[in-house]
Amino acid sequence: MNATIEELLNNQIKYEATASMQYLAMASWADAKGYNGVADFFYSQSEEERVHMTKLVKFVNERSGNVEIPELEKPKATYKGLNELFEKFLESEMFVTEQINHVIYKCLELKDYNVHNFMQWYVTEQLEEEAMARTLLDKLNIIGSDKSGHYLFDRDINAIAAAHDSK
Ligand code: FEO
Secondary structure, eight states, rough: OHHHHHHHHHHHHHHHHHHHHHHHHHHHHHHHOOOHHHHHHHHHHHHHHHHHHHHHHHHHHTTOOOOOOOOOOOOOOOSSSSSHHHHHHHHHHHHHHHHHHHHHHHHTTTHHHHHHHHHHHHHHHHHHHHHHHHHHHHHHHHTTTOOHHHHHHHHHHHHOOOOOOOO
């Protein structure tokens, strides 16, 4: 495996792991605040990111590359409210999209079409996740600081997410 690509894929393993732990911290924050729907949403997002991470670990190993399981920074644990929580969620997804685009760019530059092909799954997945994060933040921006709006958002978030997934 090309050394540059190997390094980029290892970085990507770290970004997916970071997102997974960040979403676990978000789920736990929401759980403690009584936002059960939001907590379920982030518990499940955390699992998804773990799947993204493991898929990369397996791929690098299959291609006889060297995987380094990374050390992670402590995730942000407290939030001013749902708006900040979902702003951070969108920020995190936009960052991951940027990194994936960078891997794709390098694959083309170095003519590594196998990895390029493998990464297409991430491109599609990322498009959906970023769009979902944007939709949820848009809804929260409409709601503003209205408490009953937040109550309904928490009640309906998993239905909104499911409807988004089936589009
Ligand atoms: Fe796998 Fe949403 O980053």
